[in-house]
Amino acid sequence: MFARSSIKLILVEDNDVLREMLVGSLESLGYSLVAYDSAESALASPEAQACDVAVLDVNLPGEDGLYLAQQLRYKNAGVGVILLTVRNQLADKLAGYEVGADMYLPKPVTPEELDATIQALCRRLPGVIRADLILHYPTHQLLNAEGLNLLLSPEDARLLVLLAQAPQARQEFWELAEHLELDLDSDTFRANLEKRISRLRRKLTQLGQPATVIKALRGYGYQLNCTVNIQ
Template sequence: MDPCLNIAVVEDHEALRLITVEALQSRGHRVTGVESAECLQEALGNQSLDLVVVDVNLPGENGVSLARRLKQSHPDLGVIVVSVRNRLDDKLGAYECGADLYLTKPVSVEELCAAAAALGKRLQRASHPTPQGFSLDLKQMRLRGPSGETSLTAQDATLLAALVRAPGQRLETWQLLEQLGWLDSSGKMALEVPVSRLRRKFTLVGATGNPLIAIRKHGYQLGCAVVID
């Protein structure tokens, strides 16, 4: 399903502006149409924007200047520039000023709506990145992640499975030692070797952060999402 976007259409040609606004609204977007850059802030008030469709030839501030200004203040805003100008220099200038897409008029409403939907999905993925996911295969004693898989020792698998199953994915030192059968060992120092080994294996399969977070005077907590297969 396409994301529902807050869109502003900045177009001084009234009939074209109305057609564009209605087409985007018919796709489920919330759309505001204005005739100039100067009218944009007044029309929006405190409303935030996901995407702006802006014509180059506007009365007052032109569309390229508006695109530059909007991108400087809102780097995550999507900008689609539309223009009758089809020279390469015009397109490159618009992209240098922050345009994400440059469409040459006449643009069909179907193409414009498709472009808005595609750009909206891209912006949505960028602002909500997919979290790293890992899986623990207890039967085959393997850890799998975005970059591949690696084998685990019995200690590795026991330690990781205990953390995955724990409330909040956190366990105290004595609980982890109990899982490993090491209650008579020298406390947290005994865990340093298996924890360090498990961290290295997470790195091998694609972890970029700290997968096992040491909690001072407590124990350890998982720092990434792990499921048990």
């Protein structure tokens, strides 16, 4: 599963009702997306040109979705393209694939099917970051792939960053204590460090991680057993 909020997603749909319905449904699943009502408005947007996945209606006013797919692919060769269409003829699908579409979905499409298609497409896109958790460090918000989130304390966020950015996600006792400004000469520094580790571990399990998400390494330190995308 890819963390939905880490996927740069755009939707281009000229039907106002359908566009608003899909935006609301995708946002409720945890996606952060930008929506447009025409190919021209999308092509004028820097966000659209730098997206990971583009969900495009084929029958757009002005330039159609096939033209838009071709232009997005020209500007960003790694973009994933999903076409939404009422056209179901082989010739229409071949035309879409020829201009760079990756997948076709018949309209009307359900949010569940679109979500599954986006996730499947992301597995083939090298530019999309796959992570178990996303930490927005300035706000200390921690999110999982389903969009559930909780607020970490500054101390917990700092500890998570130290573990996530360490080689092999491992940190020695003394390194953690030094970064966290614990007194290495104190008889209780190991107990204080374990208390902080336990508190962070409990919070990670609240977001679906296993109890072994932070493992104690005898005589060494701790290892983080999940991937974290730090933003």
